[in-house]
Amino acid sequence: MCTVSTVKDSAANIKAFVEGNLAAGADHLFVFLEGAAEEVAEAHQYLKEHESVTVVRTGSRYWNPRRPGDLNKRQMTNATLVSCALAILPAVHWVFHIDGDERLDIDKERLLALPPDVPCVSLRTREAVSRPHWDGEVDIFKELLDEDTLCLLTMLGVIAEPANTAYFNGHTHGKPGMRPALDRYLRIHRVLDTDKQEVPAHSSDDFHVLHYESFSAEEFIRKWQNHTTSGTRAKFSGRRDQLRGAISAVVTNPALTDADKRELLTTIYRREVEDDLPTLQRLGLLVTPDASHHAYGPAAFGAEDAAALAQVMARLRTVDKRHFDHNDLGLHPRDLFAQMRSELRPDEAALAARLDAYFRTDPGLGSR
Structure with missing residues (x-):
């Protein structure tokens, strides 16, 4: 394999x-x-x-x-x-x-x-919970949610709209x-x-991919700075493209010092990316991968x-x-x-x- x-x-x-x-x-x-x-x-x-x-x-x-x-x-x-x-x-x-x-x-x-x-x-996506810092191994993940649970998280102010694309910071489509x-x-x-026709894929709860998407503030800053300074533009849509645009505006602004840039990027992280870990845990929505x-x-x-x-x-x-x-x-x-x-x-x-x-x-x- x-x-x-x-x-x-x-x-x-x-x-x-x-x-x-x-x-x-x-x-x-x-x-x-x-x-x-x-x-x-x-x-x-x-x-x-x-x-x-x-x-x-x-x-x-x-x-x-x-x-x-x-x-x-x-x-x-x-x-x-x-x-x-x-x-x-x-x-x-x-x-x-x-x-x-x-x-x-x-x-x-x-x-x-x-x-x-x-x-x-098709491997179903599990996305790492995003928190400012991890003291040890990244071992808590989010899974795709049904519509009712997404509506609940929206009413609680955890996400902006009842969609898995709002719940996840990265892709929701899985990997082949x-x-x-x-x-x-x-x-x-x-x-x-x-x-050019899609080949039907077998999917099972036995098959996942773990996505370590912006799992910490440090990783968020590193990854998105790389996206905006690599010289080639990856394709994003919707909220992720807005995020890329905002970060690019910070990174390329000559009026900002390095400290200013880091402060603003951290603010963006806390507002747009950091997960509400206590609420997600209270609702039993998080999983730890099977060690075996x-x-x-x-x-x-x-x-x-x-x-x-x-x-x-x-x-x-x-x-x-x-x-x-x-x-x-x-x-x-x-x-x-x-x-x-x-x-x-x-x-x-x-x-x-x-x-x-x-x-x-x-x-x-x-x-x-």
Whole structure:
């Protein structure tokens, strides 16, 4: 079971992300690391040396023909690339697309027991309670609520309107996992087929993703400053886009000192993000994840699988990345992999055999 993420974060946060997801059942993580070399040097060194991680630096040589300005597009391209690379490894049953501030929270045994005709799953979101400071581990989470409970929280003044989008500070749509394949696209919150139709996803209370969205004042300030100064604008809507605009106005205001900016950002946090923890606890609305879902240990790739994966990933680093973006250019992963197969050298017979075996599962894949 693998995960794929596109990340720009501190080394400390990336370490917590890696260790947390390995304990949550991931066997191998694929991390596409963004940011200037000097900014991510420590994180890159850590990821490069970790035996359960494949790290890819996404500089100008990676983005062929050009780097998409849209963060979401970069994320989806990277996710589909990894899914395609893993398709030739029968030992890999699932790949999940998660962000750097997320962790799996699943019953792994029940996931692996799903029948083969279940092509994808949707992880329900649990969002960390946001409080100014945490003395220990972040271990209290919110879940999506029914309409009546949302109305109650609105009447109590806990949220602005009876909607889960007002209750959560981040996304409410969950995160996707799929069986690796060349004919599906792993998006932000769903899986699409080659006709751009959403693939029906299995959902269960056994399968969640923990979202550490602005869980403290410090994390709120760090994350949103990063959003407003990264040089690329992530897509937000409604209240979150208003929040981004307000924070941008603070961060870019030349009349404000650093202390002024921090004070104003903290005020925004307290007014717009901090949760009413006592009320939520009194109403019994909060959950603590099952500890048994965070006590797994990763299984390493076998030597042959690891060698095949390294060969494929090396080739995919320089290819036209538009093959992995749902586009109208006629570019498709299956064509790219068929071309890869035709270009393999005699000393790459093992990889050729794996590609041939995959193509035999759908003869159309190798005949285009």
